[in-house]
Amino acid sequence: FVFKLTAAKQQDHFFQAAYLEERDAWVRDIKKAIHCIDGGQRFARKSTRKSIRLPETINLSALYLSMKDPEKGIKELKLEKDKKVFNHCFTGISVIDWLVSSNSIRNRKEGLMLASSLLSEGYLQPAGDTAKAAAEGLSDTPFLDLSDAYYYFPDSGFFCEGNSSDDDVVLKEEFRGMVVKQGCLLKQ
DSSP: OEEEEEOTTSOEEEEEOSSHHHHHHHHHHHHHHHHHHHTTOOOOOOOHHHHTTOOTTOOHHHHHHHHTOTTTSOOOEEEEETTEEEEEEEEHHHHHHHHHHTTSOSSHHHHHHHHHHHHHTTSSEEEHHHHHHIIIIISSSSSOOSTTOEEEOTTSOOEEESOOOGGGOOOGGGGOSOOOOOOOOOOO
16 A cells, blocks of 8 residues: 655655555545645645534534444444445445434534535545545535445544455565655544
8 A cells, every 4th residue: 555756856755554545545635735736826724614614513523433432323334335345334324314313413414514524524534436536526515425425434444355456556666775764644
């Protein structure tokens, strides 16, 4: 799950993620930053709370902890789609259903807004092509209230089986050189 970033001064930087989806999220975010900077805009992470006028009374962090509760929270499942098995994930419908049943929202439309906030702030991550496409702006909302849109908690141990491709293979030749600094990129 390694990718290489070549800087303007022809310096190569290698990044290694813990799993495929994390690597893809890093690549997506870095591409957004590059696109923003190339367009002459200042890159800054926008707060979802401000952009959708999320009430100050809603604590996303506390809501996230409630969602993760082993007994009363959203149940993490092993789901299958397109010959891929997604472990430790859940559907978009189950998130909205849980929000309704926990009295966090009044209706499904509010649920989409709240779930989109959780997604944008990093409390939920998209898994699978359907959810990823929506999160990247290819849908009306970043979060989908669908049974075939899969999501997971970032610290859940999520992984997908049967998802290898030739694109994931990195040639050993690219790893020649000296390690200048080792560390871990932590996404908020």
